Amino acid sequence: MAEEAWETASAGYAMGRLEQALERALTADDAEVRRRAAARVDAWRNVLDGMASGRLTIGSRTPVAETPAWVTLEVAHGGFATGRYLAETPLREDESARLPEDAPGETDRERLNLWFLGDDGLAELGQALRTGNYRIDVPEESALLVVAWLLEREQHAAALDLVSELRPLMHRLRFTPTFSPSSTPSGAVVRLQPVAEVRSTLRQATVRPQIAAMLETLRVWNPLYDRLVALWCDTVDDELPELTADGAVVGGWPCQVWPDDWVERRSQWLDEFRAAAEVHRHPGDNFARLQAALERCPSDSSALSGREVGWIRRALANTIQAHGAPGSEARAALRAMQSTVAARPTYATLAHVLSCRLDRFPDDGGLPTLDAIDGEVTADEVPAAAGSAMPAHLLAKAARALEAPIGELVDRGVISSGEVLARVLPQITSQLLAANIEDPSLAAAYAQTYAAFRRRRSLLLLNLEHQVRFDELPWIEAVAPHRDRRTKVTRAAAQSLRETTVVALTAFPQAILPNPLVREFGALASQAELKMPLVEEVAADIFMGTFTQKWRTAASVASRVLFGTLYAQYYDLPPSWPTLEQPRYKRWGKATADDFADVCRQRSQEAANGGGGYVAQNGTVLEQSQILTTHNLAALVDGLQLTDWLREVAPDLSDRAFTWALQRQTQPVTTWISELQGIKNTAYAWRQAIFYLSFCDRAVRRDVLARLESRADARLAPAVEGLLQVAAGERFAAEGRTAGGGRRLLGWSAGPHWLARPVREDVHVSGG
Structure with a gap:
């Protein structure tokens, strides 16, 4: 077989992101938003410059030329490496203080790294290990800690090998931690953010400007306005002006009488007004009209025209009609209420x-x-x-x-999605993995390094490549012989995986497991010695047309677990998959499941609707891979023995997932992209609901479906009808319709989707 051509990513996506960032940096009202956008502009420029020069190969697991895979890279949205190393930073003040003047090396960073390999530096690293007085923010920062640990235990060959691997980058990368106490949560508790970020x-x-303007009016201008109105009312010779039902002004006229203290009160009011106007925005409408007249009227009405006096009279009538006369109970009650509001912090x-x-x-x-x-x-x-x-x-x-425990943070709404759950779970996983190390000082460094590693952003990968694994870090590989498989740790990992899976499915029944969470589940499963084929979501724009063997294995588990169930009937799952003695296909040096890919392509024809580009066509194939594997639900339920638990909670989970799908389709459509995303997520929630419903007995299933039917609107009626008909024993034909007119709900369509609502009459929605 001819060697497969290696694919690389197009620069078009990066160019589009650069344009968006530039627009944001130039037009955003908020200075902080502009600053962040400007930083993104720099990042995307670096991406494009690197791709143009050949320094960056986007799509490879080693995208930066002459850079090992283990180096932590700055990664922009979409998995594009910018070429910058996150561990490449200038020396901080405390680091510069450690640096001897005569230290060897070409750069300050190299001189400091080499100083830490001397007696004084190794002693400081050893002391930090014993006391725990250090913090690891980027995985590289624990490398020389491991060197010090190895040397203290006379593992000289391993330490020398590690230093040899680090040496080519010592002039650029920080290989030492921050020497300050770490506040990593311990036990079964996690936190989403440190105190400083919150x-x-x-x-x-x-x-907010609207609130600030309101408070300014209540606290500053209303008291001044009431006194201004009172000043003019004191010049009225009869009943105060008021409005009739037809809007005419009746009552006395202002500027007819002038109390003895009026001039003094006028002068005092104007002084206070001018002082306020220097700080606060000048009010308008009646206030401005009465204030301007007061400025031109020193002691009598000679400076005012008859028309201006008439406007003063109407302004007084307006405010008296709206709020009552000065000193009245109505006006006093209103101002008392407003003062209470203004006094609130x-x-x-x-x-x-x-x-x-x-x-x-x-x-x-x-x-x-x-x-x-x-x-x-x-x-x-x-x-x-x-x-x-x-x-x-x-x-x-x-x-x-x-x-707090993960469950409590979910209940509080702090953990609001599977993505957020994936951010905090490494805090527990790191401790479980480190518990296999007998030496407590090494275990602590190992745990912090793992947590830092999980904060790395994933790269965009093509050609079936996989993300860098934790044990590929040279300093982690160096301590591998000092890790044992402890039975209690294995059991703890299994229990943690089980509990976290239950939390994820219970809290977010409508959502598929995001890739970061799948990877963390995979780490726990490996530690628990559970062989579960957990599969990631593949982006439709980078799909390589085939799958590794893991997907086929997951599909086999799903067919076995769901045989004869509603899910198997609704999605026409194969009853079984033939056992392969050995992989028959290879691409890019990896065993592939081309027969599984062929099945996905054949099944995707149901979503062909006379159009759609390659992304939409890829999406229809990938959706079938998710359907056939249940996107990890069957593998987790089977591997963790969650069937009995699921039978108890399945009615609630399916009901909630269906409810989410119904509500998602009632949300307004703002762009064609949001429409496509909404349809896709609705179909995913629909699929999850049917999976849960497959674990309900017939009576409960009828109740759930009856509630679904009663709540569905006309748009989703064909999907509801199709589900009801399959539950009653019918089957979908090749085009995804039943004899009774029901439709199978899929999220992707190569061409216009039957659920789509055009954003404009002249726009047809297609793709997925």
């Missing part, structure tokens, strides 16, 4: 109070409880806000730093 967010809170004020309370906790740490920052505002914090309760929505923001 505090920074709270301190960025500002009063703003969101920004309370956010600042809460951020100051966070100052008591380490920047890189978390909160043991929210009670420590809850409670009424004290006079010492903000005298004007003393006694105000801390709003629940602000405490919810602070809860992002709360250290």
Whole structure:
């Protein structure tokens, strides 16, 4: 067989992202938004420059020329490497202080790295290991810690081999940690963000312009306005002006009488107005008209025309009609209520109070409880806000730093999706993996390195390549002989995987497991010695036309687990897959499941609708791969023995997933992209619901389907009808329709989708 051509990514996507970032950087109102956009502009320029020069090969697991796969790269949206190393940073002040003047090396970073390989540097690293007084933010920062650990245990050959591998990049990369206490959560608790990040967010809170204008009116202009109205009312010779039903003004006229103290009161009011106007935005309408007249009327009406006096009279009638006369009960009650509103502390004020309370906790740490920052505002914090309760929505923001079990953070809404769950799960996985190491100092460094590694952003990969694995880091590979498979750790990993799977399915029943979470589940499964074929979601624009053997194995598990169920009937699952003694196909040096890919392509013809580009066509094939494998649901339920649990919760999970799908299709369509995304996610939720429903008994299933039928609108009626008819024993024909007129709901379509609502009458929605 001829050698496969190696594919690389197109620069078109990067160019589009650069254009978006440029527009944002030039037009955004918020300065911080413009700053972030400008940083993205620089990143995308680096991407395009690197691709043009050949320095970057986007799509490879080693996209930067002459750079090992283990180096942590800056990765822009979509998996595009920019060429920058995240561990390549200038020396900080504390690092410069350590650097001897006569240290060898071409750069300051190289000189410092080499100093740490000397006696004094190794002693400091060893002390940090024993005390835990260090923090690892990028995986490379633990490399020389491992060298020091190996040398202390006289593992000289392993230490020398590791140094040899690191040496070519010592002039650029930081291989040492930050020497400050780490506040990594321990045990079964996690946190979403450290205190410093939450505090920074709270301190960025500002009063919205509309709220600021309202408060300005209530606190500054209303009192001045009432006194201004009173000044003019005191010049009326009869009953105060008022409006009739037809809008005419009746009553006395202003500028007819002049109280003895009127001139003094006028002068005092104007002084206060001018002082306020220097700080606050000048009000308009009646206020401006009465104020302008007052400026031109020193002591009598000689400076005002009859027309102007008439306007003053109408302005007085308007305000008296709306709010009552000066000194009246109606006006006093209104102003008392408005004063109460104005006296309330703003969101920004309370956010600042809460951020100051966070100052008591380490920047890189978390909160043991929210009670420590809850409670009424004290006079010492903000005298004007003393006694105000801390709003629940602000405490919810602070809860992002709360250290608590995953289940509690899900209940609080801190963990709001599978993607967020994937961000916090490494905090537990790292400790489980490190528990296989007997030496506590090495175990702690191992755990921090793993957590830092999981913060790496994934690369865009083509040609069936896989992301860099943790054990490919040279310093992690060097300590592999010092890790044992401990039975208690294996059991703990299995239990953690089981509990986290239950949380993910229970909290987000409508959503497929995101790739970062799948990878973390894979790490736990490996530690638990559970062979589960967990598969990732493949992007339609980079699909290479085939799958590795893992997908075929997952499909085999799904066919076995779901044989004879509603899911198998609805999606026409093969009853079984032939056993292969050995892989029959290879592409790019990897065993592939071309027969599985062929089945996916054949099944995808149902979604062919006379159009669609290559992305949509790829999407229809990939959706069939998800259907055949259940995108990990069957593998997890089977491998973790969750069938009994699922039978108990399946009615609720299916009901919630169906409800989500129905609600998603009622949301307005803003762009054709949001329409396609909405259809895809609706179909995914629909598929998850049918999977759960397959574990319900017939009576419960009838109840769930009856509720679905009663709530569905006309747009989803064909999909509901198709599901009901399959549940009653019918089958879909090749085009995805039943004899009774029902339709199978798929998320992708090569051509216009039958669920699509055109954004405009002249736009046809196609693709997926």
